Amino acid sequence: MEEKANTHINKQEAVISIRGLTKSFGDLHVLRGVDLDVFRGENLVVLGRSGTGKSVLIKIIAGLLMPDAGTVTVLGQDVARLSTKELDQLRLKVGFSFQNSALYDSMTIRENLEFPLVRNVRNLSRQDINHAVEEALEDVGLSQTINQMPSELSGGQRKRIGIARTLILKPEIMLYDEPTAGLDPITSVDINNLINEVQEKHHSTSIVITHDLTCAKMVGNRVAMLLDGRFERQGTFEEVFESNDDERVQAFYNYNFVT
């Protein structure tokens, strides 16, 4: 498996910049001073054990959770200081693909895809909406599902539709929460390829939360490992896993590559 080439990445421009971020839930201190920069055009993979706050991190970036302390700057705006209106404007530029796809059960695939579009883009004709929906479905290779209900789709198809629904607003930043969780290896590779295609086609910046190292290696230009509420290690996949000085990092590698 080849490590990813770094195309379209502008290392001068951090589109997401996090400094001293802390977040607790009662007595549970999940994030304990996170510092992180994500540069324009790159796919950053965030690795870490379950419960270490990976999903909390991207939910803070998307404004779904508020930080206890620290700053989270997304596209030059401090997320915690934005009004509801400003946050909604920012959210149009940030796509979020949920772990369980979060498709609206009571709506068809067409209605799922139209949902963000008709509410956020004004003066669209019916033809424009249909075209955008068909294009987004074509991008994820699932045009035939347009009139189906989410319950009729497989896990992999739901993941793809979830990604298509976020792509329809053409976001600058994509946040993927466990994109390959619960999928078979072949479907996982399809999803990884789709994440790479999205990066290539839309030149988007992405954070991919996962503990699937195959996914990390395939899609990540850079890998950051969340340990004890901080990013202890950052770098390319090889840089993060080449040294044997941390048992937890090594355990991660050994389990995923069965050594």
Place this chain on the structure above:
Amino acid sequence: MDTNHIKTDEAEPRKYVLSRRLDNLFMEMNEVFQFIVRFFREVFVPPYEFKEIVKQCYEVGVQSLPLISLTGFITGIVFTNQSRPSLAEFGAVSWLPALIAIAIVRALAPLVTALIAAGRVGSNMGAELGSMKVTEQIDAMEVSATNPYKFLVVSRVLATTFMIPTLTLYTMFVALMGAYINVNQNEQTSFASYVEQVFGAITFLDVFASIIKAFVFGFTIGMVGCYKGYNSSKGTEGVGKAANASVVTSMFLVFIEELLSLQIVNAIRSM
């Protein structure tokens, strides 16, 4: 959400203002208050989700018609039949249509409609919103720059607030029809005579008070169902609890409101 399991080095005992249970009670009361205030803050502000409101009105109103028809009709027949012997003791069976009209219009129709709606619509809202919450569909709406409260809660509460009074009027009609069939079978009362006695017994205040009461019942059922669903947690167990709590709480509140409205209407009558 990833929230486990990094604990503080020194676990301090949690401090409460009164006690844990009382603090939680007051905090929940505050949350309920904020939830209701948010409805009034958002209901008049565009964008309006007309399509969703119409869809919810159809769910609450049209879809409830078969059940309401059957229940209202049977209530009319049974209540008439059960009231007859008591009136017969005093030789006052001819007062039966008037008695039934007052009972149905003042109390039975709003109450039966509200209880049926609490069971059918309230549980549905609690379960639907609860499952949307635990499967992150509400978060998905939020990150796509859509206000989930307005789309899900405002539309549903508006639907129950306006459809339950409409259904109450319908229940009055079918219950009175059920009562008429019973009266006609037993006393051979003509339809014209029955209608005359019914309208002679009820006043504008009776109908008006019942409709206002039904608005309050509808608002309560919608609010409770949405609040319980919107704030559910703990996975599928939480969804079941939200559905159950929606029905129990809204039925309880409907009876409390019935009692309060009785006092208010009596006070107005005695003025």
